Amino acid sequence: MEIDRVEMLRAALTPSLDENVSRFKTLLSSDTNVDAQFRFINCAETRLCVIYIEGMADDRKISDFILRACVNLPPAPGRRVDAAYLMEDVLEIAQCEAEHRVSELLNSVVTGMTAVLIDGCDEAVLLETRGYPARPVNRTTNESVVIGAQEGFVESxxxxxxxxxxxxxxxxxxxxxxxxxxxxxxxxxxxxxxxxxxxxxxxxxxxxxxxxxxxxxxxxxxxxxxxxxxxxxxxxxxxxxxxxxxxxxxxxxxxxxxxxxxxxxxxxxxxTLFHQLHASDDSFSRWQYGTFLRLIRIIGMLVSVFLPGLYIALTDYHMHLLPLSLLGSIAEARANVPFPILVEIMIMEFSFYLINEAGTRIPQQIGSALGIVGALILGQAAVSASIISPILIIIVALTGLGNYAIPDYGFGIGLVICRLFVIACSAAFGLYGFCMAAFVLSVSVCGMKSFGFAYVAPIAPRRPHNPDLLLRLPIWLQRRPMYFAARAHRARGQGG
Amino acid sequence: MRKLMAAALIAMLCPLLCGCQDTGEVENQAYVLVLALDRSGDGALALTARVPRIGKGGEKDGKGDSGGSSYLTFSVSAASWSGALDELQWATPRRINLSHIEMIVVSRDLAAEPSFPALMNAIAQTPHLYANARFVVCRDSARAFLEAGDTVIGTRLSAEIQAMLSQYASQGFIPDACLADACYCANGIYGDPVAIWGYVEEEVTESGPSQRVMESPMGQRFRGAALFQDGRFVKALDVDETRLLNLICGQTATLSWAWRGDTIELMPVTPARKKVDIDADSVTLNLSVALRLTASAFRGDTVALVASVKNSIAELTASCQRSGCDPFGFAESAAGHFATVPGWLAFGWHERYRRARINVDVTLSAATNP
Amino acid sequence: MKLSISRDAALPAAFVAAVTRIFIDLALDGGPVHNGVWIAALLGALPVLPYLVCLDMVGVGKCRYATVGRLLAGLLLAATALDGARIVSVVLRASGFLVLDPVSPFMLVLPVVLAALWCTCRNGDAIGYAAMLWRRAFPALMLVVMILQWRHYRPQWLRPWLGNGWGEIAGEAIRTAGCYVPATSVLLICRHDDETGKRPFTVAWIALASAVASLLLVFRLMMTPSGTNDMAWITRLDALLTNGRAPLYLQLPMIVAFFVGLMHLLACECFAAAALLQRLIPRLNGRVCAGIVILICAVLPFVRSFRSMLDRAMPWLFIAAALPVALAALSQFHFNGGKRSCES
Structure with a gap:
């Protein structure tokens, strides 16, 4: 049975309408699929079958511009009804084409297009009638900007x-x-x-x-x-x-x-790496604001990846690198905490991710409750119960904020995993481990490529670029095409 | 995938295998703030350490929760520095952390011993004692000096020491001396080390050579400088001499000069210029100090004032020459005459310095009216 | 896996490695630090240029069929691997002192060895581009340190300028030249993706490396005065990281710069040695080569008397490497009428 279906798909249309329709009925399982529609009509004394999927295709277009156009058509003397005739003289839909392959016809029909099979003709007409319900163009949800266009892509x-x-x-x-x-x-x-x-x-x-x-x-x-x-x-x-x-x-x-x-x-x-750190706001704002915001974002990224690891390395191994007044405050705050700093920080990180993940999944109506629970768990109760020290809340909060400042969601999650690696190395080997983690991460990132282009270019390796990487300098200085543009285009751009 | 798992396993094993590593939680350490060294009666090295209590008010306020002091004092003695540290570790119920020592106090007797340079080197080379501490030589017992110190204005002893000594140094009462500098100078090829001179004042009221009278809740006094030669203490300078020393070394912004019952504020126009002329058989040290009056209201005899400052500087330099110590930095200027270190060492600076002629030149300009 | 590195990546990798190696050698590993070391760092660059020209003439690393080239590649491989082991030994001592005193040395070496293995397996471009990033980050880090320490630097401590005299400076210059030997191995094996006719090693490159190393040494000398007593290695490290007068938290950027610089150096040398090994035995997989080299680097520091042996050998490293290279270059020139071995 399955072999038959494959054979049918590979085949081309035949001049027999009944045979073709039967083939499509089998392929679309019309006995069970109630939305697969096969409408037979007579057009200038020739039988046609209009095939479409109800809901995917626009009924109004089909009835107004296909059925009405065909049914009322008087016979044309000396003219055979075939695909070319229908497209040129009958059908009133702009986008149409002749197609003889069953697989193509089938794949088009399931996406909302309409196929018109013609008796005595081994070609069908494929018409653009897609009219399924779709979300209209709306505001972006994850990449909002203050200044700039507000439209976002949709599913269509x-x-x-x-x-x-x-x-x-x-x-x-x-x-x-x-x-x-x-x-x-x-x-x-x-x-x-x-x-x-x-x-x-x-x-x-x-x-x-x-x-x-x-x-x-x-x-x-x-x-x-x-x-x-x-x-x-x-x-x-x-x-x-x-x-x-x-x-x-x-x-x-x-x-x-x-x-x-x-x-x-x-x-x-x-x-490149820098694309992940750029946001649309940077370009829309004046260069001073764009530069400032970008620097904040970069600092946020560094804080997000390195701050908890640095905190562990300093407090566990290198107390001498902390001013005594700060060290005293940390020691005082930690005096009643029963866990080592590593455990403490892992508890907080896990709680943070938990609240983050719950916040993503939770229905919007009870979202505020989550905020209360999070604030209570992470803030008040945990400190009161001496499970964590207050300074760690500051560390984890800064880390979280730094992560949220990163515009790309996937990149942000990647950095969270990098952060855990830095934490593990720092907890095991102090600043030695911290430096090692930073080094391994930098080599790993520098070894990455995107479609053959180095990920950290145009800084390493150095390539000609606009002053729009870490800083976003004035727009009138940005005349140079990107280094991965076509060579001829770059030559034109550099030539002014 | 198998490779990744193996790498992850190794990465996970690393911290586990290092379970015995040198990690220590911040609250489980005893941070020594002040360290005092004495020579005890039986010839042993007596070590006294002051550490803050943690978790009972700690350094936050002067008194702990129970009303007692926020600081604990541990005292041990041993034959050597390393032995004393070992004893201190036994005596303290926490891991001793020497990285935040604010002040190291040494008694005058110990500092004058021939073995003191070796002791100073041993202190400086102690692992994790990062030598950022102020270096104080005290007139009597270092332990008594340490115990006399407590928070007076601030809430933390560490902050109190930092603020107090910085303030005194900026006023010129004491030299800006730390242990690292003392060790470098003691082992270096240039001048001699300097330390802060301190003592415990029994009486609340103090009368000094400059007719000062003061009343202070502080038991500790930081007044003057302790001079070293070849790494050993040789003499102490009083406050006025220390001010001049700081003036010559370029470490003070103003010079309060007691003159004819009045105190005049003088300000160095430029750092004091030290020039060393070396002939075949003689060394001449030229010292130029340019001062400016800070108040335009001064109507006294400026020539006499200049002569007074000049004489005092000459007396100070002569006195240091007699002791054989060069705290002024003439050696650093003289070293510039030589191309190589062996040539400089062969020159025998210390002996030449004792016999050198010193020309002091002081100029005084009037205050500029706004 | 074939170990390779582009010219773009090899230059910064060798630059960072050379600067770090010179600085570590003169300021930490080479005994007492004398006032003339910064002059030695400058002078040490002079014999390196003819050495590299000779190497290029012989074609070491480029032509695996040339017997002389193979022998010299073997010599450089040995020098680079031994130097890598020396760096591991520095990391071991420094991390033991700064971080983890009671931890077994094996455990201290393991992570850095794993890191070096990982980086070598990421291939040369990753190491070179990371060095390029570090070359940009390092001055910023040092600038922060210098601004914060500014009032503690004492230029008068640079005098007498020549330290212990020209004899010692000459010895240290040769020692400095020896530092270039392992660091520049990576230049010999680099690919010329965009052949522009330039040599991969230029006068400007060497001049810049020596100038930067010399400048760092000047700042190091202004932190502590020349002494009559030799300081222990650990005390020298301590004096390098903090001068004892500046606030202690200034050690943070210094420690980061120290460890990251060492790791770049180690990664560069391990990669160069592994790549040379692969040139010698082309059938070996790059990962296997990296494993062998890194194993040698990890094990040698534990061999008794390895360090003292290397300490004795280090001043002669340049002569030991340059002499055969010069002889080989002369013979090539004589027998081939100036042609390079690969062309013959």
Whole structure:
């Protein structure tokens, strides 16, 4: 039975309408699938069958522009009703094409398109009638900005492509469609600017996407895991953004954007470490504000990764590096705490992650209760019960805040794992371990690549770049194209 | 995956295998704030340490929860420095931590012993005693000096010592001397070390050579400088001499000068200039001090004032020459005449310094009116 | 896995390694610190340039079929691995003193060895680019230290300028030149991705490395005066990290700079030695080469009298390496009419 289905999929249409319809009924399991619709009509004395999925296709479009157009059509003397005739003279839908492959027809129908099979013709007409319910373009939820565009990507690939077109209204913008997934296909679109994006990079992304050998691919998160350079690395080598303006800015820098159906965000590559630290606000604000905010973010990142480890190293091994007044305060605060500092900090870190995770999952209506519980557990009660010292609350709170300042969610989680590594090394070997952890992390990050480009470039290795890395200097100084843009484009840019 | 698991296992084993490592929680240590060294009657080295109590008010206030002092004093004696430290570790029910010593006090008798340079080196080379402590030589028993000290204005003894000694040093009452400097100078090829001179005042009222009268709740007095030669204590300077010493060494911003029953504030215009002329058989030390009056209201005899300062400086330098100690830094200037250290050492600075001629030049300019 | 490093990455790796090696050797490992060491650090760079030109002429590390080149690569491999072991020994002593006194030395060595193995297996570019980052971070760190310590530096302690005289300076200069031998091994094996006709080692590179090392030594000398008594290694380390007058918390950036610098040095030398080993025995996997080299570096510090042996050998390292290289270069020039071995 399964073999029959495969054979049917591989086959092409035949001139017999009944045979074709029967094939589609089998493939769509019409006896059990109530939403698979097969509507027979007569058009100029030729039988047609309109196939669509109820709910996925727009009923109004089908009845107004397909059924009405066909049913009222008088026979045309000397003209056979075939796909070309229907497309040219009958059907009133702009986007349509002739297709003879069963697999293509089937894959299109399940996404909301409508197939019109014609008796006596071995080609069908495929019409764009997608009209399933979709979330309208809305404000971004995770990448909010104070100043700047507020629109975010949505689940509909078509809408997302439209958004990209709106933000990059250039003839050179290419939206290249690829299907990934061998059993359940997912539509993916490669977006880049011809002449600006390096062809080698585009080809690499294309090749990796086409090379995905998975039965199903659930959205861009899965795609990212399939196409990244180093899937074992802690930090992501592609940027996820839900902001079309940011994706558009990357496209204009010569990067490649990947969009997928049902994924309300875009995947961008190649990237560097610094892309993970940039936010849209930086570009929208005046350069002084942008620079200041970026510095705050970088300090936040350093605090998030290194502060708890440094605290453990100093308090457990290097008391002499703390001023006596501070040391006295720490000792006084810890005098009644029963746990070693490492255990204390792990309790706090775990509590913090727990509240964080619970906060993500908890229904919005009872979210405020979580805040109260968190504040009570982490703040008042734990200190009163002498389980933790007050200074540790400050350390963990600063660490958490530093982590939240990082714009990219995945990058933030990667840094949390790095932080645990730093804590473990510092707890075992003091500053010696702390330095070792910092060194190992720096070498690991420097060894990473994103589509063949060094992750810490343009600083290491040094590449020509705009003054827009750690600092965001004035916009009029930023004339140079990114170093991973096409060579010709870079030459034009440098030439002024 | 197997490789990753193995790496993770090794990484996890590392801290476990190091279970015996040198970690110590902050509250489980006894931080020595002041260390006093004496020579006891039987010839042993007596060591007294003052540590804050932790968890009972500790250094937060002058008195602990139980109303007693927030500080504990431990005293031990042993034949050597290392033995005394060992004894101190036995005597203290916490792990001794020497990294935050604010002050090391040595009795004058001990500091004058021939074995003192070796003891000073042993102290400086003690692991984790980071030699950032102030170095005090006291007139009598160092232990009594330590016990006489307590918080007076501040709430923490450590902060009190820091603030008090910085203030005294900025006023010029004491030299800005720390143990590290003393050790470097004692072992170095240049001048001689200097320490803070201290004593315990039994009487509340004090009359000094400059007719000062003071009343203070403090038992400890930090007044003057202790001079060393070849690493051993040789003489003490009083407050006025110490002020001049600080003036010459460029360590004071003002000089309060008692003159004809009045106190005049003088300010060095530039750091004192020290120039050493070396001939075949003689050494001439040239010292130029440029001062400025801070108050324009002075109507006295400036020539006499200059002569007074000049004479005092000359007396001070002559007295130090007689003792053979060079706390002024002439040696550092003289060393610049030589290309190599062996050449400098062969020159025999100490002997030449004793016989050197000193020219003191003091200039005084009037205060600039705003 | 093939161990390789690009020229872009090799230059900063060798730079950081050379500066750290010179500084550690002259300020810590080489006995009493005399006033003339900063001059020695400058002079030590002079013989290094002809040495590197000779190496390039012989083609060490580039042509595995040239017998002379292989022999010299073996010589450099031995020098680099022994120096790596010496660095492990420095790490061992410093970490024992600063952090973990009662911990067994094996446990102190294990993490740094694992870190070096991990970094070597990440390949040369990762090590080089990390060194490039460190080259940017280090001046900022030192600037903070210097600003905070400014009032404690004493320029007059630099005099007498020549320390114990020209004889000692010359000896220390040769010693300094020896520091370049293991550090520059990485330059010999680098790839020339973008062949521009430039040599991977330039006069500017060596001049800058020696100038930076010399400057660091000047600041070190201004912290403590020349002494008549030799200080113990631990006391020298203590004097290096804090001058005893500045606040103790200033040790934090100093300790970070010290340990991270040492780790860069160790990673660079381990990588260079492993890559040279792979050039000698091309069938060996890069990870295996790294494992062998790092095992040697980890075990040697525990061999009795290793340290004293190396202390005696260190001043002669440059002569021991440069003499055969110079002879080989001369013979190449004589027999091949100036052609390099790979071209012949």
């Amino acid at each position: 690939l078509r809408t997302n492509m439209t958004l990209m077109r709106r933000y990059v209204p250039a003839a050179g913008l290419i939206t290249e469609c690829i299907t990934v997934g061998t059993v359940v296909p997912t539509h993916v679109t490669l977006v880049y600017l011809r002449g600006v994006a390096d062809e080698g990079v585009v080809e690499a992304v294309r090749k990796r996407l086409k090379g995905i050998d998975a039965k199903t691919v659930q959205g861009l998160g899965a795609i990212q895991q399939h196409i990244e350079d180093q899937p074992w690395a802690l930090l992501p080598q592609m940027l996820q953004t839900e902001r079309p303006d940011r994706a558009a800015s990357c496209v204009m820098d010569g990067q490649v954007v990947v969009l997928a159906d049902n994924s309300p965000y875009a995947l961008i590559g190649p990237i």
